Amino acid sequence: MVTLEDIRAARRRLQGQVLETPCVESRTLSQITGAQVFLKFENLQFTASFKERGACNKLSQLTAEEAARGVIAMSAGNHAQGVAYHAQRLGLRAVIVMPRFTPGVKVERTRSFGAEVVLVGDTLDAAREHALGLAREQGMTFVHPYDDEQIVAGQGTAGIEMLEQVPDLDCIVVAVGGGGWIAGIAVAAKAMKPGIELVGVQTLRFPSMYNAVKHQHLAQGTSTIAEGIAVGTPGHITEALVERYVDDLLLVDEGDIEQAIVMLLEIEKTLVEGAGAAPLAAMLKQPERFRGRKVGLVLGGGNIDPMLLAAIIERGMVRAGRLARVRVCARDVPGSLARITAIVGEAGANVDEVHHQRAFTLLAAQNVEIELVLQTRGREHIAAVLQALRAGGFEAEEQK
Known part of the structure; x- marks a missing residue:
């Protein structure tokens, strides 16, 4: 222990x-x-x-023979970078087996430290089995990401x-x-x-x-x-x-x-x-x-x-009410959209997106449904914007 x-x-x-x-x-x-x-x-x-703490402790205790054969690890990214970086610093060959779902930023950073990256499987368990097989074939030291006393x-x-x-x-x-x-x-x-x-x-x-x-x-x-x-x-x-x-x-x-x-x-x-x-x-x-x-x-x-x-x-931002989706119904006549955006602007909100919907709506043919994505200051501000739109003669509601 x-x-x-x-x-x-x-x-x-x-x-x-x-x-x-x-x-x-x-x-x-x-x-x-x-x-x-x-x-x-x-x-x-x-x-x-933090992963480089364990990796550095493990690699610094390799024998000369183990160091000559190199190291192999499996990781979703952070252990990979820790092993790759300290292997590079110590002049060791490093092979890293990573699951295919690993974020690209972690894959590329690992490669930047000189490690050979192999993408295999959809889980860490699958990557581990492949890494263990390569370790046996090539005589490399397997550096486990967690189940190792030196890593711990x-x-x-x-x-x-x-x-x-x-x-x-x-x-x-x-x-x-x-x-x-x-x-x-x-x-x-x-x-x-x-x-x-x-x-x-x-x-x-x-x-x-x-x-x-x-x-x-x-x-x-x-x-x-x-x-x-x-x-x-x-x-x-x-x-x-x-x-x-x-x-x-x-x-x-x-x-x-x-x-x-x-x-x-x-x-x-x-x-x-x-x-x-x-x-x-x-x-x-x-x-x-x-x-x-x-x-x-x-x-x-x-x-x-x-x-x-x-x-x-x-x-x-959506959860905090700082980004809101608002549905506004209006007559499909010139100037309606301009009036809506003017009211929104006067209420202190900023229009992020506008979607004009004529075909896919149950409104009468002469009406239009407008969906606005707004940048606001929070829940109370959203309510104030909706109130301003309704005061301007428009039907308006927040879309969840």
């Missing part, structure tokens, strides 16, 4: 190789949640993820840092995929401060560790925006450590994670991926569980596909 001394030894190896990231209070999130929230910014690592020890160095930076934390909340991240942090934190609570967070679509530890049988999905923790099977080493050191596991849905991503971007001006936002998502979903406590949230990574981020931001 991994011990605090193993993690302290890993920290000595990592000195100068990975960033000791800040752990600072977020006043705004503290006000919103009712707890004192401290954020550990692992998205500031060179590869934008490397990840645990963040736990030491957190309690050195904020010694009076009551609770640490960590995203859980295969379990290496939370296992390492939990071993370190519990050894340094036995009374601290460790809470893991998984997505409802991939509750593998939750099922294993809580002896549940929740169904598993096929995709999630938190692809970094989309793990079908937890590790044997990590499951044992989670059972021993982690106090609770919580589940969040896709909408919870989307909300957390947008809030971190807007409030903290920091970019996190789905897995990195999961801890905040859990806090926002169950604020009463953490209220009045000093809580450390670990922002595990910031590698998110730009197109996915754009969609999440837009959906977040």
Whole structure:
């Protein structure tokens, strides 16, 4: 089993190789949640993820013979980049097997570190089987993303840092995929401060560790925006450590994670991926569980596909009422659309899109249905815009 001394030894190896990231209070999130929230910014690592801690610890302990044969790993992206970057730094050959659904930004970044990328299968389990086969064929050292004591020890160095930076934390909340991240942090934190609570967070679509530890049988999905923790099977080493050191596991849905991503971007001006936002998502979903406590949230990574981020931001604006779809019925005569847009502008909203519908409507032939997508200041502003349109003689309603 991994011990605090193993993690302290890993920290000595990592000195100068990975960033000791800040752990600072977020006043705004503290006000919103009712707890004192401290954020550990692992998205500031060179590869934008905590994964390079474990990768660096593992690769720095290879024998000369193992180093000569090179390393192979399977990953949805962050572990891949961590292994590729430190392999390049140490002059090692690296082959990375990634599932086909991996975001392009992670694939290209991994290749940029000189690694040979192989895209195989639709799941991490399928990628792992292929990687293990290549490892046997080519005699390479397989670097598991989580089920490896050296990987766990490397990840645990963040736990030491957190309690050195904020010694009076009551609770640490960590995203859980295969379990290496939370296992390492939990071993370190519990050894340094036995009374601290460790809470893991998984997505409802991939509750593998939750099922294993809580002896549940929740169904598993096929995709999630938190692809970094989309793990079908937890590790044997990590499951044992989670059972021993982690106090609770919580589940969040896709909408919870989307909300957390947008809030971190807007409030903290920091970019996190789905897995990195999961801890905040859990806090926002169950604020009463953490209220009045000093809580450390670990922002595990910031590698998110730009197109996915754009969609999440837009959906977040819809949820907040800052982007609204309004249906207006009017007579189909010259000047109607101009009057409608003038009223909207005078009410302080901005027109984002206009759709004119004549054929696909139940209105009388001389009428037209106009759908506007508006940028507004929120729910109250939407109501004010609708009131102004109705006062101008138009039928208007918000489309959900």
